Structure formats: C-alpha cells, structure tokens
Amino acid sequence: MNKTLLHGIVAGLLTALASIxxxxxxxxxxxxxxxxxxxxxxVGGASIISGLLIAAGYLILEKMNKEKWKGGLNVLIIxxxxxxxxxxISISLPLEIDFPELFPGLAIPMHFFPAxxxxxxxxxxxxxx
Amino acid sequence: xxxxxxxxxxxxxxxxxxxxxxxxxxxxxxQGHSIKxxxxxxxxxxKTMTGDITFDESNIDSSQFSFKIDVNSINxxxxxxxxxxxxxxxxxxxxxxxxQFESNKFSKTDKxxxxxxxxxxxxxxxxxxxxxxxxxxxxxxxxxxNRLDYKVGNTKGMNNKVSNEIKLDVTIPVTSK
Numbered sequence: 133m134n135k136t137l138l139h140g141i142v143a144g145l146l147t148a149l150a151s152i153x154x155x156x157x158x159x160x161x162x163x164x165x166x167x168x169x170x171x172x173x174x175v176g177g178a179s180i181i182s183g184l185l186i187a188a189g190y191l192i193l194e195k196m197n198k199e200k201w202k203g204g205l206n207v208l209i210i211x212x213x214x215x216x217x218x219x220x221i222s223i224s225l226p227l228e229i230d231f232p233e234l235f236p237g238l239a240i241p242m243h244f245f246p247a248x249x250x251x252x253x254x255x256x257x258x259x260x261x
Numbered sequence: 262x263x264x265x266x267x268x269x270x271x272x273x274x275x276x277x278x279x280x281x282x283x284x285x286x287x288x289x290x291x292q293g294h295s296i297k298x299x300x301x302x303x304x305x306x307x308k309t310m311t312g313d314i315t316f317d318e319s320n321i322d323s324s325q326f327s328f329k330i331d332v333n334s335i336n337x338x339x340x341x342x343x344x345x346x347x348x349x350x351x352x353x354x355x356x357x358x359x360x361q362f363e364s365n366k367f368s369k370t371d372k373x374x375x376x377x378x379x380x381x382x383x384x385x386x387x388x389x390x391x392x393x394x395x396x397x398x399x400x401x402x403x404x405x406x407n408r409l410d411y412k413v414g415n416t417k418g419m420n421n422k423v424s425n426e427i428k429l430d431v432t433i434p435v436t437s438k
Contacts, residue, residue, distance in 0.1 A: 221341070222339070223338075223339065224304070224337060224338035224339045224342070225338040225339065226338060227297075227305060227306045227336055227337075227338050229338070230336075231340070232336065232337075232338055232339055232340045232343065233340020233341070233343060233344070234340065235340065236340070236341075
C-alpha cells in the first residue's frame with residue numbers, strides 16, 4: 133500500500149480514537165449531552181475522512197512532483213484548522229440542548245486533532261530517498 | 262323528615278357546585294410550557310416561568326393572569342449569545358432579572374380571547390393586548406412586541422442586525438388546582 137495513503141488511514145483512525153475518547157470523557161466529566169450534534173459515529177467518520185483528506189493533499193503533490201510544496205500544504209492545513217473553529221463558536225444548537233456554552237470546549241480541540249496527529253506521525257512514514 | 266332530606270340534598274348540590282366552580286377557574290402551570298421568541302438573527306426560548314392563572318371561560322371578567330419569566334433562563338442555542346443576551350447591552354438580567362405580565366382586563370372575540378395587561382421587560386412597563394386561545398387545557402398565544410419599546414438592545418452597529426419586531430410564541434399547558 134502507498135505509504136502516504138497508509139499514513140492518512142492510520143492518522144484518521146488515531147484521530148477517531150482520540151476524538152471519541154475526548155468526547156466520552158468531556159460528556160461524563162461535565163454531565164452534558166451533545167449527542168444530537170456530536171456522537172461516536174459522526175466524530176469517528178469525520179476523523180477518518182480528515183486523515184484521508186490530508187493524505188490526498190500529499191498524494192496530489194507527489195503525483196505532481198511538487199514535494200517541496202509540502203511545507204506550504206502543512207501551513208494551509210494549520211490555517212484551515214484555525215478557521216474551522218468559527219463553526220463551533222457561531223453554531224446555534226437545537227434549543228432543547230442544555231449548556232450550549234460548553235459546546236465550543238468540546239468541539240474546538242477536536243478541530244486540531246487531525247493535523248496534530250497527522251504531523252506527529254510523519255517521522256514514521258518518511259520515504260527513503 | 263322529607264324537608265330535612267331536601268335541605269341536605271340542596272346543601273350537597275351547593276357544596277359540589279362550589280368545588281366544580283373552583284376547579285374550573287384556578288389553574289396550575291404544567292411541565293412542557295414553552296416561550297419561544299424569534300426575529301431576524303435572534304431566536305430562542307425562556308425555560309423558566311412561574312405564574313398564577315385564574316381563568317373561567319364562562320366568566321372571563323373574573324379571570325386573572327400573573328406571570329414571571331426568569332431572564333437568566335434564556336437559551337438561544339449558543340452559549341456566548343446567551344451571555345450576551347443577559348448582559349447590560351440587552352436584558353440587563355442583573356438589574357432586571359424577570360419579565361412580568363399582570364392582566365387587567367379580559368374580553369372575547371368570535372375566534373379567541375384577548376387579555377390586556379402590563380408587560381414589564383427590562384424594567385419598562387407597557388400596556389399590551391395579547392390574543393390567546395384555550396384549547397385542551399393549554400393557553401396558546403402568538404403575538405409580537407417591539408424590543409425598542411422596552412429598550413432591549415438598540416439599533417447601533419451590529420445590534421441593527423436583530424429585527425426590532427420580535428415574535429413570541431407561548432404555550433402554557435395547565436392542570437386544574
């Protein structure tokens with residue numbers, strides 16, 4: 133299997149594991165229930181997709197022989213991660229959900245997990261030159 | 262003996278009718294009440310309310326409504342908006358913790374009832390007439406207020422995004438006391 137694709141899959145799976153663990157801990161410690169918005173299925177699915185999307189970006193650069201642009205892609209991924217936190221800040225949850233003020237504290241850290249884990253695993257998936 | 266029985270029966274009927282009358286006019290607010298507000302860029306609910314309701318469909322002049330809504334129970338679905346809503350820029354909940362309504366007069370049209378009373382929001386009292394219906398032990402009212410009449414927010418800057426007219430959709434299920 134292509135090493136970059138494997139990197140994306142492993143990063144996606146570990147992101148899912150980290151995000152689901154954080155979700156369960158957060159909800160049990162703070163006695164909140166945001167399962168209408170974030171649950172094991174949606175968080176797991178989004179995590180795996182995000183790992184694969186980052187890997188897809190890398191694969192495209194490899195196909196184009198633009199490996200030097202990977203630094204730029206990393207910066208773009210970080211920027212997108214920061215911009216994406218506007219979502220949980222501005223969202224209006226269904227009105228029957230209590231403690232909406234605790235939602236950003238759950239969702240925002242998760243937006244950084246994919247980049248953090250993908251970049252953290254990079255040394256394990258370096259290609260021999 | 263016959264006279265005594267007749268008096269006893271009449272007394273019983275009077276006593277029972279008194280209970281029936283009492284049951285039909287005093288109401289207790291049940292769980293599941295809903296106070297929704299909506300306007301451009303402002304939507305939410307107030308979760309906590311208390312009140313005394315005296316309402317008799319056959320004698321509406323004797324009716325009386327008194328409601329108190331906890332401003333701090335506002336929920337817009339967004340924690341930061343909730344904090345902003347109770348701040349001094351909007352409801353100023355620390356100085357005006359409740360929204361209150363006291364009825365003065367009731368009337369009836371072909372389709373619905375009308376209650377006129379004093380609505381106090383943000384410490385400002387205004388007379389208002391609210392149409393409502395009473396179906397299946399639930400009071401239902403849909404009406405609008407102008408938030409600027411009560412000095413809730415203003416029209417400066419981003420506050421202008423919130424419409425002045427705010428629609429209210431109130432449902433209060435009740436059980437007889």
